[in-house]
Amino acid sequence: MKNKLKLISCAFLLCTSAITSAQEVVIDKVAAIVNSGVVLESEVRDLIQTVKNQSAKSNQDLPSDAALRVQVMDKLINDALMVQIGERMGIQISDAQLDSTLTSMAQENNLSLEQFRTTIEADGVQYDKFRESIRTELITGEVKRGSLRRRIYISPQEVSNLLSAMKEQTNNDVEYHLGHILIEFPPEPTQEDMTAARDRAQKVIELLNNGSDFAKIAIASSGGDKALEGGDWGWKNINEMPTLFSEIIEGKEKGAIIGPIRTGLGFSIVKVKDIRGRQVVEVEEVRARHILIKPSIILSEAKAEAMLQDFREQIIAGEADFAELAKEHSEGPTSVKGGDLGWADPSIYDPAFKDALASLKVDEIQKPFRSSFGWHLAQLTGRRTLDATKQMNENKAYQMLYQRKFGMESTRWIKELRDEAYIEVFEPSN
Structure with missing residues (x-):
């Protein structure tokens, strides 16, 4: 199977590279084989450029090109795996659905769809490619939600326990804006692997305590699913965090660096980026x-x-x-x-x-x-x-429990997919 896939890859390169015997022009190359599909070098270049453009807009430093490429390759491989699953599940995003999503994105930025397109193209991104990337994001989102829904079980007793805890908790109105870095274990880690991961995590904490940029390190080193977003977990209250984290984070001050926290996936490092009181919304x-x-x-x-x-x-x-x-x-x-x-x-x-x-x-x-x-x-x-009702509070508690489990289960699920898949990554040519 592996030799067959290599032959497919070589044939693809030959078909796209030699235009005439006098002049060779490489139109595109295969950057990775993912089961029966491929990730193209042009896709890697486009996503790297998109991340760089977004970082430049927000004045966010990035790691080296080599480290950024590793994270981009990981995302594109994960996307390829989930699109393949989506095809098997029969998930399709129609052009009408896609247009509706793009229109909503434009409205969120107070733009018409045409203005939104102009803004995308002004950033040096081909709109057609951007449009298809959104289709991929919608498919992967559907696949992830559908697959993880079957893996996450929340019992009525868990909901009841959380509702009781929420009634007793005095700081339930506090939300924490969190950053997360995961230093992963390899598959079936040995004691040496775990010790090495802990040492790397301690080194990351040392760099952060000495003023290194959290998002830059997350992009370069994190194995979490938010790595390319700088490890940004967004705003969460204590009840929305994994229990292991909530017990450590509760009461911490803004700017606190917490970790390494040992989990089944590796060592986690969390930063409290900001703290705010929860707003009451009717x-x-x-x-x-x-x-x-x-x-x-x-x-x-x-x-x-x-x-x-x-x-x-x-x-x-x-x-x-x-x-x-x-x-x-x-x-x-x-x-x-x-x-x-x-x-x-x-x-x-x-x-x-x-x-x-x-x-x-x-x-x-x-x-x-x-x-x-x-x-x-x-x-x-x-x-x-x-006003809030009993049913709404139960739904809220359920969603909090779901979010606690979703992040970790998502990372574990993707790791399992990759372990079971045929993946071959090619070194980029100079």
């Missing part, structure tokens, strides 16, 4: 109904949109009833209820659907729009603000 629920039309080979995107626009005009003119049209035409499971979705937290909906409801007044009907499920005609029928 929870808003919305009630809506919709008519869903799914495009097909027979029914085009344009035809689906036109059908819903016609329905909207009939309803506004008083010539048709929303609920009756939903019962007759909607393809969603709520069609029997006239499209009624009931009361819900809008965050549970597809981003495009959530954004559409956010812009409506009560009883207003949105113009037809596309989500990952198809074309919708949606009407907001109610909006209310609720």
Whole structure:
């Protein structure tokens, strides 16, 4: 198998390099073989340049090109593995879903989609390549969530215990902005391997205590899944952290360097980058109904949109009833209820659907729009603000427990994938 893959790689190089006998131009090269797929040198170069551009914008120092290449290769190999899993699982991101995501990204930056594209290209990134990289991120996110959901179990007793602890805890309103560096063990580590990893972790702590840049070291040395983001774990309160970390971090001051913390994956080093009090946010629920039309080979995107626009005009003119049209035409499971979705937290909906409801007044009907499920005609029928309820607290506790376990389980899962995969990395040519 290994020799066969090498032959495939060599054939690829020959096909893309020799244009004429008088002049050889290498169009692209294989940087790594990942099972039956490849990572191309152009992908490595593009991601390295993207990381450099982002770091320049934020005045963030980077490690050496060699160290940066190692981290970039790791990410691209991990992405390749997860895309392969996504193909086996049948996960697909349509162009409509992709456009919806890109539109949301543009809106988050207060830009139109065209302005967003111009900004991307101004950074020296080809928009088509950026667009496909977002498709890959969406696929890998779906694969990771789907695969880890089956590996993470949270018992009702764990939720109950956490709820009790939250009631007793006096500093539950404190959040910590954390940075994380993982000095990994190799597969099936010996005592010597563990001692060597601890020595490396101690050296990292020494560098950090002497003023070295945390993010730069994380990019260069961390085996964690946030390495290319400088090890940034974001804001977490004590209940959202892995238990092993929360017991050590609680009460620490801003700037504290904590570790090395021994885990099953290696030695962790954590920095408290900042501390803040949790803001109290009221929870808003919305009630809506919709008519869903799914495009097909027979029914085009344009035809689906036109059908819903016609329905909207009939309803506004008083010539048709929303609920009756939903019962007759909607393809969603709520069609029997006239499209009624009931009361819900809008965050549970597809981003495009959530954004559409956010812009409506009560009883207003949105113009037809596309989500990952198809074309919708949606009407907001109610909006209310609720205080925290028992169910919401239970959901919150569940999510905290899930986040505690997700990070470590994600790193462990990816490590298992790599151990089971055929991976061959080629040295870059000078």
